[in-house]
Amino acid sequence: MRYRLIVFDWDGTLIDSAAVIVESIQQAARDLRLPVPARETASHVIGLGLQDSLRTAVPTLAENRYREFADAYGRHFRARQDAMALFPGARELLRDLQAAGHRLAVATGKSRRGLDHALETTALRPYFGATRCADETHPKPHPAMLQELMAQLAAPPAQALMIGDTSHDLEMARSAGVDAVAVCYGAHPEPALRALAPRGCVASVEELRAWLTANA
DSSP: OOOSEEEEOOBTTTBOOHHHHHHHHHHHHHHTTOOOOOHHHHHHTTTBOHHHHHHHHOTTSOGGGHHHHHHHHHHHHHHHHTTOOBOTTHHHHHHHHHHTTOEEEEEESSOHHHHHHHHHHHTOGGGOSEEEETTSSOOBTSTHHHHHHHHHTTOOGGGEEEEESSHHHHHHHHHHTOEEEEETTSSSOHHHHHTTOOSEEESSHHHHHHHHHHHO
């Protein structure tokens, strides 16, 4: 076993949520009568912490209105979240990795409230030994999430792997000294992911399974 610990991003990696996140960001901007960010801009901020996301997506928004925007975004996202589905094969992949002896974890830009809800509705909580959210430590691309997960689950960087769909995931892994695999079916385009030289770049959960079978 090369990787004792495998850390997954959530949105766009395990669950097909990128489109809902983008549309919720855009609708919140409309609600607050702000310029609506382009789809590419809204997609780019997926996975970042609240402040970094809003500085990019809605740069004209005053900081004292960040909470107002977050509340508007949350209303739109929660109205759709229970209709989102795991990517085909994701549940079975987690089950088989756990059965093979890997420790699994989540590092996400979601809030703790949001991730807890998602873990309950998908029934995936039993697969993960630990999770970290953007509102309880430094958000991506800071390496803190990975560093804390490695410490909690007793895995050194050489035995840890990060799997995610954004450049923020890959930059976090690089800063933590951890190998990474990019999934190209989520929020960020494949060329941007390949530019960060992940160990692997896959187009589906099936391809991810094959990569892990050969390399993990």
